[in-house]
Amino acid sequence: MNILNIKFFKAFYFPYPVFSFYQISRKKMIAMYPFYKRKIFLLIILSYILLVASPLALLSGSIPQLENNLAVADAVRSSLLYLFDTILVIFLTVVPIGLLVIGGSRRRLKRLGALSIMILIILSYSPVIMGTSSQAIPERENPLASKVFIITFDGTRADAFWQYAEFIINHRDEGAWAYRIVCTYPTITYPNHVSLFTGTWPQIHGTELNAGGEYSSQQFILRRYRPPRAEDIFEVAEKYNIVTAIFSAPVTLASILGGESTYRFTGGEGEEMMQRTLNFLNDHRTEIEAKGLLAWIHLIDPDAAGHQGGSDSYLYHSAIRRMADLVGALYQKIHELGWENDTVIIVTADHGMIGNRHYGVWPPLVIDVPLWMWGKPFRSGLRLGGGRIIDIAPTVAFILGIPPPRESEGIVLYRAFNESYVKEKRGEIDIETLALKSLKSALAVEYTEILKWGLATLTMAWITLLVLLFAFRDFKKLRKELIRRKSM
Ligand SMILES: [Zn+2]
Incomplete structure (x- = not known):
């Protein structure tokens, strides 16, 4: 024919x-x-x-x-x-x-x-998944910090964050930050959290919708919920015997991330989540001090408030303020435990909100999310020109001295790091050259x-x-x- x-x-x-x-x-x-x-x-x-x-x-x-x-x-x-x-x-x-x-x-x-x-x-x-996994586990590099907390404010748009997240605004220049980084598509909770932890796009890791079919019958026929088929940063950390802990509101989301030894705490709003985190740190202090920690704390309140009252409401703004105060509670706890020289806190969001929605919306209206990275490894007050949610997992891997997740397409946000601090821990390094090289290759992809x-x-x-x-x-x-x- x-x-x-x-x-x-x-x-x-x-x-x-x-x-x-x-x-x-x-x-x-x-x-x-x-x-x-x-x-x-x-x-x-x-x-x-x-x-x-x-x-x-x-x-x-x-x-x-x-x-x-x-x-x-x-x-x-x-x-x-x-x-x-x-x-x-x-x-x-x-x-x-x-x-x-x-x-x-x-x-x-x-x-x-x-x-x-x-x-x-x-x-x-x-998309073809590149299976470049080498069988041998590479040796761990000297960590820049042995404890890393990743905190996500669900549904928090960058501009609202930098207006109402008072605790973080006040402590902003103690860390490195970006006014906005971009989350990925579809602009909802599961795909973006999985992207955050696997360092790649939903079209590669496969989790393209939330579980439970809450969006499945809508406009976008190609997208569906699947458990991720890509490796996540908790699984990598587990291989290196680092304590991993997930504090996530959705149960299924917690279950599809991490490995067998990952601690999981699910359900509950922000206050309850942070209280559980602080209790966990008390209960597992010895284990954490011996092995290090990678924890994710999911704070759901801004998303719920946004869906209820809209992104211009007092409800939404005050939820963001309260979540920032919870970060403050963790910050204080870290100092009480004497961990401040060996701990990193990374705060971001999984997606934004416009009116009272963030799904089925033209992406540029809802993909700008904030980034704040606090801890000794960072250059105080440094402002990044931008970034992507998929860059966080490789950056965390760099901090912990472990390889990035296998399918990761993100890059290490090198410029956020304090060069002399990294040199002290790891030896010679040229941050500028590394930053330029990784940016160029990421742009080509x-x-x-x-x-x-x-x-x-x-x-x-x-x-x-x-x-x-x-x-x-x-x-x-x-x-x-x-x-x-x-x-x-
Ligand atoms: Zn969300």
């Missing part, structure tokens, strides 16, 4: 016509690519050139600019995924109906067949991600539009024909 229309493919393979423009006459070219007679095909080619060329602007700049660019690139990726999911629904509805209307012309069907095959090809290069989702989205959008156009034209012709016959 000659469904692969070569001419058609050539017209879509944009570098070819661009180069050949200079080699062959226009007349000949029009003969070769009859599609060029239609302005719309020039538009299509232009849109692809724009897609390929415009993200290139993100690849250069100073280090703080590159940090910001990386966050922007990840935001573009999330936005493209959102568009992809939205267009997919329209695409699957419009195209079959449109093809039925067009049905009369075999030649045209062939072209559309070629288009469909192209999109199938594009859709089929789904983001570029391929943008191309992948961009090509799929754009192709689907054009196919939908073309089918609509052809169908409309054929429908008009058919109607004219019917009217002509009637009047005869």
Whole structure:
């Protein structure tokens, strides 16, 4: 079956016509690519050139600019995924109906067949998990801090955080911070927490919705809940005999993270969670002091308050303030225990909130989340230009001196670290060079991600539009024909 229309493919393979423009006459070219007679095909080619060329602007700049660019690139990726999911629904509805209307012309069907095959090809290069796991466990490096607390304020947008998280605002410059880092898509609790701990995107770790089907029947048909198929930072820490503890409101979320020896405490609001954490530190003090600790404390209140009262409500703002006070309680406890020189606290959020929602929303409205990293390893007062939620797991691994999770795509936020402190613990290190190198490689990965989702989205959008156009034209012709016959 000659469904692969070569001419058609050539017209879509944009570098070819661009180069050949200079080699062959226009007349000949029009003969070769009859599609060029239609302005719309020039538009299509232009849109692809724009897609390929415009993200290139993100690849250069100073280090703080590159940090910001990386966050922007990840935001573009999330936005493209959102568009992809939205267009997919329209695409699957419009195209079959449109093809039925067009049905009369075999030649045209062939072209559309070629288009469909192209999109199938594009859709089929789904993310491949790189299994680069070496069997031997690499030796642990000297930790920069032996205890790490990761605290997530559920549903807390960066701007609200930096306005109402009073305790952290007052202590901000004791640590390194970023006004905003970006969470990932879909902008909900499970996918983002799993991304935070695995250092990769939901499309790779597989947990693309919350468990319990609370969102499953909505707009986005491709996304569903699955337990993660990627390694998380608790599992890595466990291999190195570090105590791991999860204090998470959702039970299932706690159960799909960590390993066999992970302590899990589930259910409950912020105050209760922090109280359990403080009790845990008392009860396990000896064990923690001997082995170190990686703990995650999930504070649910801002999300609940946001859903109830909206992101402009007193309820939401005061929940953020209360959660920051709870961080203050932990901060105080760490000092009481005499752990302040050997402990890191990282505060961030899993997603933002706009009005009273954060799901099925244009991602840039809800993906900005705050980052505050406190402890001796950090450069006091340093402000990062940006970051991503997937960068936290590799950064924590760097602090603990253990490898990042196996599927991690994130980078270590090197610039946040105090160079002389790291040198003291680990020997010679050049923070600037490492930061630049990792930013560039991460931007290259983001570029391929943008191309992948961009090509799929754009192709689907054009196919939908073309089918609509052809169908409309054929429908008009058919109607004219019917009217002509009637009047005869
Ligand atoms: Zn959440």
